[in-house]
Amino acid sequence: MSSSVLSDAFRTHPLNLNHKVVDLSSVEILPDSHAWTSEANKYSSSCGGDISRLESIPIINLKDENAMELIRLACTTWGVFQIVNHNVPKNLVDEVELAGEKLFSLPMDRKLMAERTPNGVSGYGMARISSFFSKSMWSEGFTIVGSPLEHAAKLWPHDYHNFCNTIEEYQKEMKNLASRLMGLILGSLGVTEDDVKWVEPKGELKERGAALQLNSYPPCPDPDKAMGMAAHTDSTILNILHQSNTSGLQVFRGDGIGWVTLQPHPGALIVVIGDLMHILSNGSYLNALHRAVVNQTQHRLSVVYLHGPPSSVKMGPLPQLVDSNHPPLYRPITWNEYLGIKAQYFDKALTTISLANGFMNADDDDSVK
């Protein structure tokens, strides 16, 4: 895995470290710093409550002969779906979950030895989106780009091999699965992988952006006022997420339904469509707005594989999807440039590259850097 795209983008846009790292496992009363009000989370008022149960997020069997069509439906209505029969060995998923549990149960002073630096990308710390919110999230994270060795050796100076092996094996499986999913998703848009050369990059283009993010959500004394991870869309092509057997991930349906909880399904992995796939599909595939809520009794863990494009590729709406009736909605952009825009504009990032509102000139690539 290449580290350059994410590392470059994160170095240029360091984290705003207003939030103090707190050892959440030792907190008995929700501190004000972690008490979210409805102003702090503008989407919370539309919370779906009972309605959530009427709508459920599709579970797609990748071996189903209609898988492509089901994916198309899921991407146009949800921007998220679960997959089964994905061929990722169950014991590997269990091992990566255990590795995460082992990591987050270390004492805080040990975890801080592997802390992510303000302009670094790998290591222990809070979700990068924390800097957009005045309140702290009820979660901790560990990001791995490329080899986990450097940070794992800080966590377990004499015993990091198992962790590294598990992570590297999982990264390999995720990379294969992501490329299989790309074939299916592009197919569902009526585009072949041959039409999009960078999907299976050869030679120089091989350099690809990817990362693994472990998220930990300890039990929370006042879960209704706390927020595990605030509402966001992912800045990738797609993310593949495994959640431990405790619900918490919610997806927002804009058509009046509100927040819908993604119930853990044994053996399933979750695919979240990111901003870049939304751009590629010329707006037809939804980049799911999602968040993670917490609960009072159970520790929850998620393992997220971030799948991005090679650094040099400029991505715009796929030419096959654009014609005089369907003009391009976004200007072409590299991932690095998009991550920079996201770091600055967050949930307005797509608007700044929209061609529909005349905000930007399509040829003026450097204007927002």
Ligand SMILES: O=C(O)CCC(=O)C(=O)O
């Ligand atoms: O923990 C979860 O379920 C959500 C995590 C997430 O959205 C992310 O890491 O981007």
Ligand SMILES: [Fe+2]
């Ligand atoms: Fe996310």
